[in-house]
């Protein structure tokens with residue numbers, strides 16, 4: 001397949017968004033991203049647009065709870081799929097170092113070829129151990145290849161970070177008794193509504209935000225307790241939805257502004 005990378009002009013008003021698209025298209029062309037990943041990204045773009053394409057305060061509150069959940073976990077694991085590997089492999093490496101947490105590739109549309117390409121992308125960012133290639137366990141209730149995982153990683157983890165996750169898998173991980181930290185731009189998704197902590201933000205912004213919170217909170221039990229006390233998932237998601245609705249309302253009164 002021939003894919004021509006488009007150079008986005010520095011002055012383009014929607015440059016950041018278009019550059020993320022380019023990363024996805026590039027990841028698709030190089031075999032990291034599944035075709036379905038392009039559709040998933042489009043859905044995310046729509047919710048990000050409603051958020052005003054910025055990290056909102058509710059995401060900052062959630063990020064502190066997410067960081068605490070990962071710090072206090074005995075066996076935290078970061079689950080990586082094609083989209084996340086294409087968008088922000090460095091941010092995954094940084095977060096795994098800061099916590100520290102293992103990294104496991106968990107694919108919805110699993111193939112050995114994609115797995116090795118994602119593994120190579122993470123290794124290029126200095127990650128020395130990437131789990132997932134040789135699964136020896138299954139997530140109960142998930143049929144087919146998407147239920148595969150490793151005993152050393154996701155199966156034994158007490159906390160798992162998932163980004164852009166399919167709802168079934170997020171629910172199944174919660175069903176296994178794990179704390180699930182989700183990054184998802186859609187506050188209505190099953191993933192967002194079933195995770196222990198949900199950060200509604202664009203993943204390339206959310207992961208560095210969580211890493212910053214990990215660095216700040218590590219060792220500060222008072223602030224970590226406060227971070228968990230201040231976070232209520234359902235209230236946080238409702239607040240994000242109210243914000244999206246009010247942004248939409250405001251956009252509707254400014255015709256032609258976009």
Ligand code: PTJ
Nearest residue numbers: 036037040041044081082107108109164184185186202203
């Ligand atoms: O690489 P694979 O084979 O594991 O496949 C990955 C995809 C993403 C195709 C698979 O997990 C999937 O189909 O996901 P869904 O069910 O479409 O869910 C993706 C969720 O992520 C949706 O709720 C989107 O709104 C959200 N999303 C998309 N892009 C972003 C995002 N959230 C945060 N940052 C984004 N950039």
